[in-house]
Amino acid sequence: MIAPIWLPAALIGGALQAWRTAVQRRVSRTLSINAAGLVRYLYGLPVAVLLVIAYEAVFARTPFPALGVWFVPFCLGGGLAQIIATNLLLMAFGERNFVVGTAYSKTEAVQSALLSVFLLGDHLSLPTWVGIGFGVAGVMVLSTGGKRMAAGAFLRALGQPAARYGIASGFMFALTTIGIRAATQAVATPDHIRAALIVLATTVAAQTVAQGAYLLLRERDQVVRVFSEWRVAGQVGLMSSVASACWFTGFASAPVALVRIVGQIEVAFTMAFAHFYLGEKTSRSEILGLILVATGVVFALVGSL
Template sequence: MLWVATTLIAAVAQTGRNAAQAGLTGRIGTAGATAVRFIFGLPFALIALAVAAAVTTLPMPDGTVLRWAVTGAIAQMLATGFLLLAMQGRGFGVATALSKTEPVTLALIGALLLAEPLGWSRIAAITIAVAGVLLVSGADWSRLGRRSVFQGVAAGALFGLAAIGFRGAILALPEGGFFLRALTALALSLAIQTVLALIWLILFDRAALGGILREWRVSLAAGALGALASLFWFSGFALTSAANVRTLALIEVPLAQVISGRVFRQSVSARQWAGMGLIVLGVAWLLLAVVG
C-alpha cells in the first residue's frame, strides 16, 4: 500500500503547482505556463538523479523505454495545455474537475495497452468517484460551452495516455528498485519535454520565453512542485496500475476546491459537497477492491 502514500503526496504537490501555473497563464500565455513545469522541473530531477548515481548504478533506458517515455511526454504536454486553457475559460476548480474524467479513459487504455485487469468492483469505484468529480465542478451543464467541455475532457484523456506511457517506461527499465526506476523515467521524460518546449517557444513564441525568464521566481516554484509531484506520481506508477493511482488522485479535486475558495474566492455549494462525498466513497471502494 506504499502507492497510497506516494499518490497523496503527489496530489498535494500537484495542486500547488496547478495554482502557480494558473496564475502564470494570464501573464505569459498558455504555451509559456505549460513549459514552466518542464523547463524548471528538469534541474531538480537531474540533481536527484545525480545524487542517486553517486550511491548506486542507474538502470539504462533502451529503445522500448524511450518510445514509452516519448508517448507519455508528448501526451502530458498537450494535456497540460488543454488544462490551462480550460482553467482560463471556466475557473480553477471547474477545469480541474473536468480533467479528472481521466481515470475512466485511463482504465480502458491500461487494459488495452498494458493488459491491466479491470474487474467490476474497480469499474464501479472509478465510476462513482468520477461522478463525484462532475458534481464538484459546480458547473451549470446546460450553459457550459462545448469548447470548455472538450478542453477539460481532452486534458483528462491525454493525462491518462501520459500516465500509461510513463508506467510503460518504468516497467520497461531492466533493473532497479521502484524509486530509482521512477526517478530515471522522470528525468528522461522531463528532458524530452524540455527540449520540445524550448524548440516550440524559440520558433513560435519567443515572447513567452521572455515572460518565463521575467517570472522566474513563480516559475521556479511551479517547477519544483511539479518535479516533486511527478516523482511521486512515477513512484506510484511503479508500484501499481496507473488507474489505481489516478483514481486515488481524485482527492486533488477537494483540495482544488479549497484553493478555489481561499485563493480565488469561489464558494462551495451543497452539490459540490455531495460530489466530494462521492469522491471519498469511490476512492474508499477502490482501496478496498485493491486490498481485497
C-alpha cells in the same frame, strides 16, 4: 505485484499537483498557454536531475540500470501527451473557473482505467470499477459549477469549450500515464522509485527541449517573460517535478487506473486551494461532488486489498 509505496505516492502526488496547478494558474495570467506550460519543465528539469543524482548517490546499491529499446520512445510519447494535456487544461481554465476546469480533466481516471485494460492488460476488481463510477459521478457534479442542471441541459453543457478541453485533457493525461508506466517497465531495476526518477528526468528533459523550441519559433516574445517570472515559475517547477516523481513512482508500482482513482483526492486539495488561495467560493454541489469522489477512493482502496 503491487508495491505498497503506490498509495502514499498517489496521495502526496495529488496534493502537490493541486498546489502546483493553483500556482501555475497565477503564471498563466501573465504568460501564454505554451509559456505557462514551459515553466513546468524548464524550472522542473534541474530538480528532476538532482533527484536522480541524490537517489543514485544515497540509495542505489547496483550500477546504473540498463534501459530497454523502448525506453526513449515511451518517454517521448508520454512527455508529448503531457504537454498537450497541460495546454488543454490551461485552455479549460480560460473558459470556466479553476475547480470546474480541473474537474472536467478528472475524467482521466475512467479513461486511464479503460486504456490500461486494453493496452496494458491490467485487471481491475469489481470494487475498483465501482470506485471509478463514484469518482466519475463526483467530477461530473463538480463540473456543473454549483448550478442545478437537468440531465438534458447537463449533456448539452458537455459540448461547451471548457468541457471539450477538459475531457480532451483527461484523455491525453491518460495516454501520458500509459507511456510513463511502459517507460518505467523498460528500466532494468526492481526499485520502483529509481525507475520513476530516471523516467522523470528523461521525460522532463525532452519536454523542455520540445516546448522551448516551439516557443522560440512561434512565441519568441514569451521567452523573456518565462525568465522574468522566475520567482513564481520556480515554485511551479519544483512542485511539478516532486509531484511527478510521486506519480511516476505510483505508476511503476501499481496499475495506473488504481493510482489515478486514488489520486482523484486531488480534487479535495484543488477545492481547498481554489477557496483559500484563489478566493473562489465552494458551493453545496461541489461539496456533494467531493463526497462522491472520496467514496470512489474508498472503494478503490478496498478493491486493491
